[in-house]
Amino acid sequence: MLLHQLGNLDAAEPLSRAKLDSCRRTLGDRHPDTITAIDTHSQLLADLGKLGEALPLKRESLAEKRRTLGHKHPDTLLSVNNLAVLLNDLGRQTGDSRMLREAEPLKREALAGCREVLGNRHPHTLASVANLADMLMQLAPAEPRALLEAEPLCREALAGSREVLGDSHPDTLKSVGMLAALLVEQAHHAKPKSKVRKGKLEECEPLYREAITGFGNLCGKYHPTTNSYVNEHARVLLDMGRGEEAEKKLRELMSGLRASLGDSHPETLMIITHLAGLLRAQMKLAEAEPLAREVLGTWRELEATAKVPRNTLTSINILAELLHSQGKHKEAEPLCREVLAGFTACVGPEHPFTVSAVENLSAVLRKLGKDNEADDLFAKYQLKSHMPGIGEEEESRIQDAD
Incomplete structure (x- = not known):
């Protein structure tokens, strides 16, 4: 739908729902046009953050495609992957590990099917490789073996994306960031002063620089995605003993966000919070305290009428x-x-x-x-x-x- 494509999701939802209802009523639940409407509406709900509402629709679409198209059809494999991604996101949102458990075999099925039907270097295959790696990284706290399995997948996704899509493609940049995040996790699992830890940090540091530059060019210097990579890069620099460099980066970003978005914007507040955390890690507690007080004061105002003032509570805890x-x-x-x-x-x-x-x-x-x-x-x-x-x-x- 045009409204969906233009990003007007709230306006698109009732129209999308009406179209789906009409298709069910006039064509039946199993008509191809109805399945297309189910796919469209479920994705719109997911984009709106209504993951729980989207889930039964994703399940319905996949079941029908398995029945009519077969398990190895590209459209079926795409639905397998989409359901797995939704379960993954829902598990991340709710903290329900059962969602991740359900997503894992689906992601493996999607990847195996894509390799067989499309080949190892097809963009859909590379996306499936990256999706499985991402899920394994989420499982890693409970299952240490997951990091070992995720590493070759991360490297495959990045190498394939560079070759097929180019260095500046969004999927390539996401793979750059994912490999960097994996290396950081591996560094944190290594002994504090070991060569393994040092090597992992040294490998991931330029990857974060690449992600920052790439997403800065693609999305903008102060886009949330760019900001998140600047923050992750600063944390790596701190781990490498380059605290002053890390602090300078976050201060520069904070100043830029204050000027471009304002002091009360959530992105600005998030980076101020990260800077306070970095200062605390360096035991610069007196410098961190006024930043934490500023963030708390602003969130109290912004969430004064919120039923669940989670940002306020988190900021109170930090202070x-x-x-x-x-x-x-x-x-x-x-x-x-x-x-x-x-x-x-x-x-x-x-x-x-x-x-x-x-x-x-x-x-x-x-x-x-x-x-x-x-x-x-x-x-x-x-x-x-x-x-x-x-x-x-x-x-x-x-x-x-x-």
Whole structure:
């Protein structure tokens, strides 16, 4: 639909839904035009972020294509891949690992089919290679073997995209960024001062530079995608011991975003937050604190009427951590209480965000000599053992760095 193509998604949705309803009513659920309408509407819903609504439509489309076209038809393989991508995104959004488990065999099926039908260097095959690699990287925290399997796929996707699509194609640049991210993960799994860690970081650093330049030319210097790669590059530079260079990059980006988008734009606030985190990692706590206060103040205004002020709660937590790290425990305490109350109300007492908030408030209470209240807090939330909260984690990181 033209509105969809022009990016007017909200206006396109009711028209797309009406067309699908009309096709079902006049042609039946299995007519090719109905299946096309299902594909169009499900993708529109996915683009709108309505992943849960899109899921049954993606399933319906795939089932019908398997029945009428066969398992190896290019349109069927495309639907297999699209369903897998949706499950992957839904799993990422909800934190439901079952979605990733369901997506994995679908992505493997799509890749095997594309290799057989289209060949290894077809753009759809390369996209399937990249999609499987991306999913494996998401599985890596629970399954360490996933990183080992993902690496050759990342390298294949990048080499193939350079050859078939060219260095400046968006899919090539995505593959550049994905390989860089994989190398960073491998570096973090290696021993702190090992040659393996050093080698992985040295390989990924120029890849991030390439991604920044490429997406800057393609999307714009201050586009969210470009910004995310600048931030990732800064983190790598910090890991390489080049903290001053990393700080300079984020300060330059922050200044540019303030000038182009304004102080209150979410992209600006995100980069300010990242800069505060980088300063904290370098123990420049006094410089990080005013940035964290600025971000919190702005998010309080922007989310004043939000039912789930997640950015506000996250910003409160960041400021509380900074205060705690500076020994300002009394000032951190009410902030930690606010975070705990907020996450308990928004996502429930068993959510990882809430559990982390319990641990952080407990750490602050113990620093203030309120051990009994900290123990009662753990009992209330039925946590079986004391976990390190803010402060203790910071101290352990500093000791590891030493």
